[in-house]
Amino acid sequence: MLKQHLQFKLSQKLSPQQIQLMKLIQLPTQAFEQRINQELEENPALESGKEEKNSLDDDFSEDYEGESDSESIGAEDINIDDYLSDDEVPDYKTRANNYSPDDDEKSIPYAAGISFNQYLINQLNTVYLNDHEWAIAEFLVGSVDESGYIRRPLADIADDLAFTQNIHCEEADIERVLKIVQELDPPGVAAKTLDECLILQLKRKERTPNIELAINILDKSFEQFTKKHYNKLLQKYDITEDELKEAVSEIEKLNPKPGGSYAGSNKVIEHIVPDFSIKIVDGELELTLNGRNAPELHISNEYSNMLAGYKSAKDKSKSQKDAVMFIKQKLDSAKWFIDAIKQRQQTLYITMNAIMQYQKEYFLSGDERKLRPMILKDIADAIHMDVSTVSRVANSKYVDTPYGTKLIKEYFSESMKNEEGEDVSTREIKSILETVISDEEKKKPLTDDKLAALLKDKGYPIARRTVAKYREQLGIPVARLRKQI
Known part of the structure; x- marks a missing residue:
């Protein structure tokens, strides 16, 4: 027989405001600005800039002074029950949050331009090859990794050509076509090993005695070179230290990852924007938070007028109920967002100020020997916050100091x-x-x-x-x- 029973369980859950605050705290300045722009686009009840007179509620003003105008109408002034029946619950009340606490927003930046393999194919189009050779060359280019190497044995490539392309060829045929592919740019591409990659690059240079010696060392004494057994190289090639030094210098100029030079050109260079600034004024430290972390946001006046109109309406139609639910949801979201930004500013400043005071001797002198051992718990105890909050502040934020721009987490160390x-x-x-x-x-x-x-x-x-x-x-x-x- 099925038995029914009640069980009480006490558990802690983060509120939507807490989740939103944690996400905002961990954002550096640039990402924070993007998040604000996103919220402004998604929530019409939220506006940027200084608040005009007769706004929704002075509770949303910059300083939260709590002074309200007698004619202003807040979201709390609307009784949703006047518009809804007993069995209807607003949708915003049934949702805690659209995201879980661990669900970070992810976006993948795409760089414009062609791929490295397509870059090689475009060069291959300028080389005269018959159909059989072209098929092999195209397959070889497709086997080049992002570093510019072909890591697979030629025997495996021959098997793949036979099974996947129905192209039957010997390893000698692949080797012959591979030499053609290795003539493409950048120099050293399609090499099977590091020494072969470096030799291919040297062979593109003018054949001077230093270049010839460097080629011989890489071709016949690569292991001794990598282990820096210079005395053995001096004896084997009967050369002077200066001659060996010149040859090694030529090798050190080469690129061990020819594909990386091309891939790197498509990467976006990130510009670091300091989140804090520390200056020394009259022998004392002065901390400021980047002004871009303190935007001016307020509730839209248009929504204030709409709420006033709905409150004065005598007939409560279905469309009005839906409108009130929508407005209430957007107003709550805007208020939560503004509150979270204010709390973010306060948390960032308090945390960084505690770090600055803890490492005061270093910030005044710039001498790293005066850096005190400091762990996350030291700062968390000082500001009476959780260690995870300090970690979010320190992990991705930068501070501009008289000694350069530093990542805050670099100031933490054990003792x-x-x-x-x-x-x-x-x-x-x-x-x-x-x-x-x-x-x-x-x-x-x-x-x-x-x-x-x-x-x-x-x-x-x-x-x-x-x-x-x-x-x-x-x-x-x-x-x-x-x-x-």
Whole structure:
């Protein structure tokens, strides 16, 4: 027998206003402006610019002073029940939000222009090939990846031509056509390996002794070159250090990813707009929020007049009920949006001000050694907000300082103890490590063990594996790969 029972459960859910606020907080200035423009287009009850007199309600004015005109009519003045029967519920009341809290708005920018493969095909049209060769060449071009390489073995390409194109050919035929494809621009395209790519580029240059030596090194001693066994190369080719240095210099000028140069030209260059500005005025720090984060928005006066008209109407028709539901929904949405923007401004300023005060010594001097260890929780505790809120502010915002424009999250770092027992920022240690490596003798670069010993002498006792981790985070290769002639 089916049993029925009631169960009470207490759960927390974000309100639509909270969801909207969280989404707005994480937006940088440019994306925030786009979001405002989108809302202005979608909601006719929302207008930009300074509010005119006799607006809907002074509660929506810039300063939220709460003073209202006796003739103004707010959304709360309309009793929706006068227009709706008991069993009719406005649609806006049944919807919490059109998006889930984790559903970020996604848009994919498309760059104009032809693809890299089409660029190669266009060049191929200028080369004389018979039908059989053209089919092979077109398939080879289609096999070129975004870096400009053909990664697949020629045997596999021959099998694919047979099964998918019904073209039967030998590997020798493919190799012959491949050499034609490799003559296309950019130099080095359609290479199977890195050394072949670099050799193809060198062969396009004037054959000087340095170029000839560079080709020989890549062709016959590529492994020794990549491992920087320069002494073995000097002995093998019976050359001087200067000759080897010139040959290596020619190789370093080459492009290891020929396809990347073409693909990069279609990418949109993003212009960074600082969200905050910190200046030093009379020895004190002054923080300002970018004015583009504080737009002037208000409720449309036309909607105020419409609401006044509906309130004075004696007959409540079905069309009037629908109109009131629509207006109420748009008014609520506009008010929520304006409230969220005000809260966003306050949250951004409070969070950045706490960060500025926490790192006051650094912002006054610009010395990275004065950066204090700081984690998200430190700021969250200081401003009595959630860690996730601080993360949203720090992750994608920039601040303009007297020492350059910086990403805010770069000021966060963990702490370590120095020999004196003081907490120091890991960023300070990384900065010293970077300086030590830049000053090392390039012919005999320092190993991680030697770097750890040097840091210990400077008062930072850290293990070799920690040095290796910091070095990798800084994008610095191991000692062997830092070696120069």
